[in-house]
Amino acid sequence: MSTMPTRRRLRGLVLPGLLLMLWEITSHLGWIDPRLLPPIEAVVHTAVGQASSGHLGADLAASLLRDLTGFGIGGAAGLAFGTLLGLSGLARGLIGPSFDAGKQIALFAWIPLISIWFGIGETAKIVFVALAAFTPVALNTFEGVRSASVKLIEIGTVLTFSRRQFVTRIFLPSALPSILVGLQLALINCWLATIATEYFMTVGPGIGGLIIEGRERFQMDLVVLGILVLGLVGFLLNRGGVAIEARLLRWQA
Amino acid sequence: MIATGLLASAVRSGPPAWLRRSFGRAALAIVLPLAVLLVWTASARWGWLPQQILPSPIEVWQSFVDLAGSGELLHHTDVSLLRVVYGFAAGAGAGLLLGTAMGLSPTVEDYVKPLFTALAQVPTLGWIPLLMLLVGIDETLKIVIIAKAAFVPITINTAAGMRAVPRGLVEVAESFRFSRFQLLRKVAFPAAVPQIFTGIRYGLTHAWMALVGVELLASSEGLGYLLVWSRQMFWLDQMIVGMLVIGLVGLLMDAILGLVEARLQRWRVAGL
Numbered sequence: 001m002s003t004m005p006t007r008r009r010l011r012g013l014v015l016p017g018l019l020l021m022l023w024e025i026t027s028h029l030g031w032i033d034p035r036l037l038p039p040i041e042a043v044v045h046t047a048v049g050q051a052s053s054g055h056l057g058a059d060l061a062a063s064l065l066r067d068l069t070g071f072g073i074g075g076a077a078g079l080a081f082g083t084l085l086g087l088s089g090l091a092r093g094l095i096g097p098s099f100d101a102g103k104q105i106a107l108f109a110w111i112p113l114i115s116i117w118f119g120i121g122e123t124a125k126i127v128f129v130a131l132a133a134f135t136p137v138a139l140n141t142f143e144g145v146r147s148a149s150v151k152l153i154e155i156g157t158v159l160t161f162s163r164r165q166f167v168t169r170i171f172l173p174s175a176l177p178s179i180l181v182g183l184q185l186a187l188i189n190c191w192l193a194t195i196a197t198e199y200f201m202t203v204g205p206g207i208g209g210l211i212i213e214g215r216e217r218f219q220m221d222l223v224v225l226g227i228l229v230l231g232l233v234g235f236l237l238n239r240g241g242v243a244i245e246a247r248l249l250r251w252q253a
Numbered sequence: 254m255i256a257t258g259l260l261a262s263a264v265r266s267g268p269p270a271w272l273r274r275s276f277g278r279a280a281l282a283i284v285l286p287l288a289v290l291l292v293w294t295a296s297a298r299w300g301w302l303p304q305q306i307l308p309s310p311i312e313v314w315q316s317f318v319d320l321a322g323s324g325e326l327l328h329h330t331d332v333s334l335l336r337v338v339y340g341f342a343a344g345a346g347a348g349l350l351l352g353t354a355m356g357l358s359p360t361v362e363d364y365v366k367p368l369f370t371a372l373a374q375v376p377t378l379g380w381i382p383l384l385m386l387l388v389g390i391d392e393t394l395k396i397v398i399i400a401k402a403a404f405v406p407i408t409i410n411t412a413a414g415m416r417a418v419p420r421g422l423v424e425v426a427e428s429f430r431f432s433r434f435q436l437l438r439k440v441a442f443p444a445a446v447p448q449i450f451t452g453i454r455y456g457l458t459h460a461w462m463a464l465v466g467v468e469l470l471a472s473s474e475g476l477g478y479l480l481v482w483s484r485q486m487f488w489l490d491q492m493i494v495g496m497l498v499i500g501l502v503g504l505l506m507d508a509i510l511g512l513v514e515a516r517l518q519r520w521r522v523a524g525l
Contacts (some may be wrong), residue, residue: 011360012363012367013367014364015364016367016371019368039362042384063366089346093278093281094281096282096287098282098285104501105499106465106470106499107462107465107475108465108466108467108477109476112483113489113496116305116306116484116492117306128328138365184337192375192376195254195376196466199381200469200470208378210473211379211382214384215386220386226379226382227380230374231371231372231375233485234374238374
């Protein structure tokens, strides 16, 4: 990235720049109802107002806490489940097909059921976010564990590894790249799920709640601000995931 | 299925090993669903959980029969499928075009990629309230959201696939003086098919999920609406039917894509 010549990187700024200019011009000339397209400075003004009043920070903190709690629970469960399925043929035969069938149900379709079973408070939200993390982590862990090379397994047998050693020295390290892919997918999924819970369950503090509020009050600047924050957090989570992956996989190079 | 399998193995004196194996697999696979059904039935029979939390399997079945018999289920499925078809077609078409352009031309990529990446960071769901204000809550909203959901993964994967076309193949084509179009049709596309298909699969999964999301938020028909409506009425039996149908449709779409993919890739096996 950093070796890219400046000229090529400048090209990337052309389209966003044009779009922003178009936005600013149309909203000032009144070609589009300013309620639909507020000028950029109105969005900035709203952003500064929300940030300095502490609302934005509180919303962001609430969403992130929900996101990461669900990610932690669902990721851990997915890791355990995927490992079990990868190691035990019996578990694979018993549970695998049901899991494959269950994952076909589109994620959001669980929301109504979860909201009936767990209420519409924080618990239900975290359960749903955890579910969003569970599937990709379980799938990728399973595939990773299964992909352990036969040669390594033979070496383990020759060295008379215990079961525990097999898991910690052979299966999990070989599965690590795949597990990390699963965790990254889960991170993206969880952020989406967090927003979904804030849309569909009770409106409380949260970035999703902020956007819904903006829509209900027909405050486009609030909606745009919310979307910007959504995108930014998604981007940072993604970047963080990639950085952690690169660090953990250094030994591979 | 299982019944005929049982029959077959009883009649034949020595079924081939693969049949016995796959029969064993199917038998094992059915254990968990059966156990769940058993506990579920027992729970309904002895009232371990209130009706509003878990209706009995018989009620769910009855609800399915009613919904299917009245044509309601078919109608909702139909509405949802049509939305996905339109939205997916629009998103996939645009994604293939942009992905091809970005994958083959570094200049296009330089100009478009940063904007594309920035827009792709916002989850599909994030755009719904914005679009609601801009285009209302009609069909357009649903189609645009579904198209966006399919567009992003298809663009990314098409671009990656095109970029990874082996340099050697391109050189061969150049020495045969292929035109740009020929190069695209005979070399770049076939070489990029596996990756493009990965994108299409993700795209369809995302499109189906986006459909459910947008129908939960703003719709008066479709499978997602069926869920919301059941939730409001506390008709859990009907809700479970809705979920099962959503899963089934997802499964079918994935299976059909798998078949198409296998067919498109036949030449690979035959050629090598």
